[in-house]
Amino acid sequence: MPKHTYLNSEYGLKSWLLTLDHKRIGILYLFTTTFFFMIGGTAAALIRLNLLTPGGELVAADTYNKLFSIHGIIMVFFFLVPIAPAVLGNFLIPLMIGAKDVAFPRINLLSWYLFVTGGCCELYAIIWGGMDTGWTFTTPLSTHYVNTHVIAAAMGIFIAGFSSILTGVNFIVTVHRLRAPGMTWFRMPLFIWSYYATSIIFVLATPVIAITLVLIMLERFIGIGVFDPTKGGDPLLFQHLFWFYSHPAVYVMILPGMGVISEVVACFSRKRIFGYTAVAFSSVAIAVFSFFVWAHHMFIMGISNYSALVFSFMTMLVAVPSAIKIFNWSATMYKGSISFDTPMLYSFSFIGLFTIGGMTGIMLASLGMDIHLTETYFIVAHFHYVMVGGMVSAIMAGLHFWWPKITGRMYPEPLGRLAAAILFIGFNLTFFPQFIVGYMGMPRRYHSYPPEFQVLNVLSTAGASVLAIGYLLPAVYLIWSLKYGKIAGPNPWRATGLEWQVQSPPLTENFTETPVVDFEAYDFEWLENHTKNEVQTVG
Amino acid sequence: MHYFISPVLWQFLVHWLRHLALIPPEASSIAPYTDTFFLFLLLISAFGTGVVVLMVISFSVLYRKEKNPEATQIEGSTLLEATWTIIPLALFMICFVWGALLYFRIYNPPTNAMDIYIVGKQWMWKAEHPGGQHEIDALHVPVGRPVQLTLISQDVFHSFSIPAFRVKREVIPGRYTTVWFTATKPGTYHLFCTQYCGTLHSQMIGWVYAMKPDDYQAWLAGSTSGSSLAQNGERLFASLGCNACHSGSESARGPNLAKAYGSRVQLTDGSYTVVNDAFLRDSILNPATHVTAGYAPIMPTYQGQISEEGLIDLVEFIKELHSNERVQQTLNTSQIQSPGLAAGEAKNGVQNTEPHPSEAEHSSQGRRSVKTQHRTAPTTPGMVNQ
Numbered sequence: 018m019p020k021h022t023y024l025n026s027e028y029g030l031k032s033w034l035l036t037l038d039h040k041r042i043g044i045l046y047l048f049t050t051t052f053f054f055m056i057g058g059t060a061a062a063l064i065r066l067n068l069l070t071p072g073g074e075l076v077a078a079d080t081y082n083k084l085f086s087i088h089g090i091i092m093v094f095f096f097l098v099p100i101a102p103a104v105l106g107n108f109l110i111p112l113m114i115g116a117k118d119v120a121f122p123r124i125n126l127l128s129w130y131l132f133v134t135g136g137c138c139e140l141y142a143i144i145w146g147g148m149d150t151g152w153t154f155t156t157p158l159s160t161h162y163v164n165t166h167v168i169a170a171a172m173g174i175f176i177a178g179f180s181s182i183l184t185g186v187n188f189i190v191t192v193h194r195l196r197a198p199g200m201t202w203f204r205m206p207l208f209i210w211s212y213y214a215t216s217i218i219f220v221l222a223t224p225v226i227a228i229t230l231v232l233i234m235l236e237r238f239i240g241i242g243v244f245d246p247t248k249g250g251d252p253l254l255f256q257h258l259f260w261f262y263s264h265p266a267v268y269v270m271i272l273p274g275m276g277v278i279s280e281v282v283a284c285f286s287r288k289r290i291f292g293y294t295a296v297a298f299s300s301v302a303i304a305v306f307s308f309f310v311w312a313h314h315m316f317i318m319g320i321s322n323y324s325a326l327v328f329s330f331m332t333m334l335v336a337v338p339s340a341i342k343i344f345n346w347s348a349t350m351y352k353g354s355i356s357f358d359t360p361m362l363y364s365f366s367f368i369g370l371f372t373i374g375g376m377t378g379i380m381l382a383s384l385g386m387d388i389h390l391t392e393t394y395f396i397v398a399h400f401h402y403v404m405v406g407g408m409v410s411a412i413m414a415g416l417h418f419w420w421p422k423i424t425g426r427m428y429p430e431p432l433g434r435l436a437a438a439i440l441f442i443g444f445n446l447t448f449f450p451q452f453i454v455g456y457m458g459m460p461r462r463y464h465s466y467p468p469e470f471q472v473l474n475v476l477s478t479a480g481a482s483v484l485a486i487g488y489l490l491p492a493v494y495l496i497w498s499l500k501y502g503k504i505a506g507p508n509p510w511r512a513t514g515l516e517w518q519v520q521s522p523p524l525t526e527n528f529t530e531t532p533v534v535d536f537e538a539y540d541f542e543w544l545e546n547h548t549k550n551e552v553q554t555v556g
Numbered sequence: 557m558h559y560f561i562s563p564v565l566w567q568f569l570v571h572w573l574r575h576l577a578l579i580p581p582e583a584s585s586i587a588p589y590t591d592t593f594f595l596f597l598l599l600i601s602a603f604g605t606g607v608v609v610l611m612v613i614s615f616s617v618l619y620r621k622e623k624n625p626e627a628t629q630i631e632g633s634t635l636l637e638a639t640w641t642i643i644p645l646a647l648f649m650i651c652f653v654w655g656a657l658l659y660f661r662i663y664n665p666p667t668n669a670m671d672i673y674i675v676g677k678q679w680m681w682k683a684e685h686p687g688g689q690h691e692i693d694a695l696h697v698p699v700g701r702p703v704q705l706t707l708i709s710q711d712v713f714h715s716f717s718i719p720a721f722r723v724k725r726e727v728i729p730g731r732y733t734t735v736w737f738t739a740t741k742p743g744t745y746h747l748f749c750t751q752y753c754g755t756l757h758s759q760m761i762g763w764v765y766a767m768k769p770d771d772y773q774a775w776l777a778g779s780t781s782g783s784s785l786a787q788n789g790e791r792l793f794a795s796l797g798c799n800a801c802h803s804g805s806e807s808a809r810g811p812n813l814a815k816a817y818g819s820r821v822q823l824t825d826g827s828y829t830v831v832n833d834a835f836l837r838d839s840i841l842n843p844a845t846h847v848t849a850g851y852a853p854i855m856p857t858y859q860g861q862i863s864e865e866g867l868i869d870l871v872e873f874i875k876e877l878h879s880n881e882r883v884q885q886t887l888n889t890s891q892i893q894s895p896g897l898a899a900g901e902a903k904n905g906v907q908n909t910e911p912h913p914s915e916a917e918h919s920s921q922g923r924r925s926v927k928t929q930h931r932t933a934p935t936t937p938g939m940v941n942q
Contacts, residue, residue, distance in 0.1 A: 352624070384652075460717065
């Protein structure tokens, strides 16, 4: 282990809680998002356990409603949205572009505190009784018909939203202004393109959910009436406002994962990503088009048929850049030199499961089909395939790929591969039956259901228990590796990228001298031709 | 629209899928079209996923590190990029067009559909048939006739779903939504609320009873509350004092409602609109927003004074005015009539109350205005049911 790293440069709680080091802030976020993941995961476990029997005897209906609401809110706003940008993005972006830190380190720390504050507010809402409107806060249910902690829950998300906005601003400025000399836009790793696109969405979309939540709070608190038809308001307006953010939000959740996959597939194929330019521009295209499709969540809500046509068409268009990426990643493997380490296994998982999730998205984007499928478990299965099968696989891939860089240690490879396999099997067993039960008509958010759906629900719950093992195992061995893992060295994967040219873990200032970039990204030829690592260890 | 495989093969496929409990029964005219489309979507999804999985697996095997220690750097291929952009786009466009056609089919009712009104409230469904039959968490429909549901919520968002018919529509407070279907197979099918609406969302379920026409007639006869929706509406019309302005006379303060339903009216802002269910409901609750040209904006709002059922009754009443002159008399009772004339008119009225069991044809939301004709639900002879 190198003698001086960002981890031992300073000791003490204050050095962590008042740090300006982007890497330490990334670690802080890792702790908080993992904490929220466990809460959301517990809620999921209780949901699936309740659904073992048609009568839903495990918990009362109100409790069940609170459970799925908590699961949705925590997983969306406090896990999936922040995790990749705030953990991997914070840690890696400056390293990848050859910078000492992000553009605004203090704002970066402020982002974390805003996230924690929002999270505490949400925890208050949960512990003091929860809320049962679903993560979608549908009006007028959320404004006039429930007496749970809606305002507190909305406030928590509102505050955490500013964390996202500031992170987005920080990343955009960092990428524009802090790239090392010689690193042109098209010499950046594709990871950076994805995170840049994500940051654009953060900045443009998050303010909309912020104001929508404020309107909910005002409507609930003083009855302003914007969503109340008896006062001349329109509940459908809420749907438009909510989904205007929440659809781009799902691309916020997936784009960083796509960035990770680009890096991992390139490294474990020993090849430059096929079609670099196409993959780079597809990230931006996804970010732009994501703003044009929101009403595909509203096809049956009474929007005009012609509106529906426009949104269905745009949704078909937004699927194309994602398809382009999948094909480019697959083509990268052609004539590559493939290894099957854990990050690559998770990438395979991503490619397969995201494709299935994406194709079911096309099914839902098709208007007439959506009528039968919407608001059933088909939707639940669709978004879990892209979010969990896709994004969580990508997070696991990224976590394992950069674990040696972050901690200086290797995780145990055989256990890593086992966990990847368990996750894949458990995931499919959990969510594939939900496609079937959804087509059969089982609605979502049901605490109890007709008995003929029981077999599929039991299968799904059984899968969930396997999936849980797939998450617990990495938690165990990753923590174990902190003390007992093999020392990693600067570039255990022999990957390209500036982050692999510094020691593991890096120094606080990342680089002892500013690197000059006169090579393309993914220059594996150069790497193969040089047996000597360019290492910068100190001490 | 046609099946894309032979109907005989299709029956086998559906039967097999049904018994594997993979699809619900195909119990409406549109269900086979939805399922055929799904089969297409499934096939192209399998194809797309298959291509990707095949690529990944074969490249993993052919180019694994042990077999191919040195990678060949390939920048890309514009031709391949174009191919895998254009082919998916083309397939998606087929899905778009097919889906759009199916959607328009499901949400544009035929002109001869019979009406049933559904009011959703936490946590039950109330179905109101024009003949005065009321049901809770149940819906009786005849097989072989198009049925249009007009839906509204009394409180929060709900969603009315009949998986076996492949139809679903959000039920929202503040305005009507509609959906139509033609049941094709007698039987009992699930009815679900599919939009989360609070504590007993999972209990807001019921059954749809599709019945052969004779059985349906028998049910209608046995379940009537004795007073049709239009008759209820007539009473409301009087008790709420609508008569005072909508008396039908030349100098009345409000427009004549006798021929209003389905007609095109000009509003004070110059625009034209069709008088349909939604317009009527809105005019009662928010009269200031749609003032008919030539009239003053003096109608008071009835917001909060009439329930959704009451509004449905009034809408039905006004629909009926088109066809039922006896009911039209109600509007004119505020005028002084000589007894002889009244008797003569009453006699005329009686003649017109004979039920007309011919195919109903009427205008409804979303369609161009059509002259209303006899649109009562099929009645047994001798039953005065307007």
